[in-house]
Amino acid sequence: RRQVIEAVVQRDEAVTSKALSEALRWAPSRWQQLLAQALAGDRRHSQLLLQLVERGQASPRLLRDPTVVARLTAVHGAAIADRLERLTAGIPAASEERQQLIAERRLAFARSTASADEGRRMFQQHCAACHQLAGQGPLIGPQLDGIGNRGADRLIEDILDPNRNVDVAFSTTTLALASGKVLSGLFRREEGSQLVFVDSLGKEFTVAKDQIDEQSKARLSLMPENLADRMQEQEFYSLLVYLLEQRAEYDGKPPGERGEEG
Numbered sequence: 112r113r114q115v116i117e118a119v120v121q122r123d124e125a126v127t128s129k130a131l132s133e134a135l136r137w138a139p140s141r142w143q144q145l146l147a148q149a150l151a152g153d154r155r156h157s158q159l160l161l162q163l164v165e166r167g168q169a170s171p172r173l174l175r176d177p178t179v180v181a182r183l184t185a186v187h188g189a190a191i192a193d194r195l196e197r198l199t200a201g202i203p204a205a206s207e208e209r210q211q212l213i214a215e216r217r218l219a220f221a222r223s224t225a226s227a228d229e230g231r232r233m234f235q236q237h238c239a240a241c242h243q244l245a246g247q248g249p250l251i252g253p254q255l256d257g258i259g260n261r262g263a264d265r266l267i268e269d270i271l272d273p274n275r276n277v278d279v280a281f282s283t284t285t286l287a288l289a290s291g292k293v294l295s296g297l298f299r300r301e302e303g304s305q306l307v308f309v310d311s312l313g314k315e316f317t318v319a320k321d322q323i324d325e326q327s328k329a330r331l332s333l334m335p336e337n338l339a340d341r342m343q344e345q346e347f348y349s350l351l352v353y354l355l356e357q358r359a360e361y362d363g364k365p366p367g368e369r370g371e372e373g
Contacts, residue, residue, distance in 0.1 A: 286318055
């Protein structure tokens with residue numbers, strides 16, 4: 112917070128962009144929303160907000176907030192509508208049911224007596240196939256050293272609504288094949304005439320280039336949206352306790368992105 116305030120006061124564009132980018136990527140949605148609303152009402156800062164969304168450093172969902180849209184329109188005129196439509200294309204709408212679940216879990220977690228040991232087991236069972244922690248595991252999803260620095264509110268959102276804040280480096284690619292089959296995965300590498308992807312279970316699969324009719328990339332996470340359904344509520348809180356223990360000294364990089372590969 113101090114960095115954001117100092118950057119804005121100093122009116123240093125490069126410093127402001129970096130500070131706001133980090134703030135928008137760390138903060139829970141309600142703080143992201145308030146920050147986006149403040150930025151949208153100023154011509155210079157509203158351009159910065161739009162640029163952060165374009166670069167994948169802020170969630171496109173912020174541009175669906177009615178207050179943000181109204182302020183952007185007031186500042187830039189009706190012509191901004193086309194740009195907003197382009198930046199939010201393909202983004203799933205926020206689910207009221209999911210929002211309610213997040214709110215309920217946030218309140219209940221504060222009263223829970225969860226176990227970090229049980230949380231470690233949940234991590235191994237549900238997360239370790241895609242996320243590296245303390246040098247262990249694959250780098251398919253973001254690397255999670257220091258993830259506890261994000262705090263409980265943001266972690267609950269990241270787990271229960273994985274499409275809310277998706278880094279462009281981890282966006283899903285959808286493939287329409289000549290056979291009529293449609294596949295989705297995270298692009299990993301190219302091997303001659305084959306493209307290698309990884310699925311939501313962390314397993315690699317290959318597709319021949321000449322079998323791809325259409326290929327598109329969307330701001331959707333490979334992480335399953337129903338993770339909360341795969342464990343008991345108390346197990347979910349234990350996973351949170353375990354993740355919150357994974358803290359690190361601040362090094363200028365957003366928590367959960369230290370040492371990751373794009």
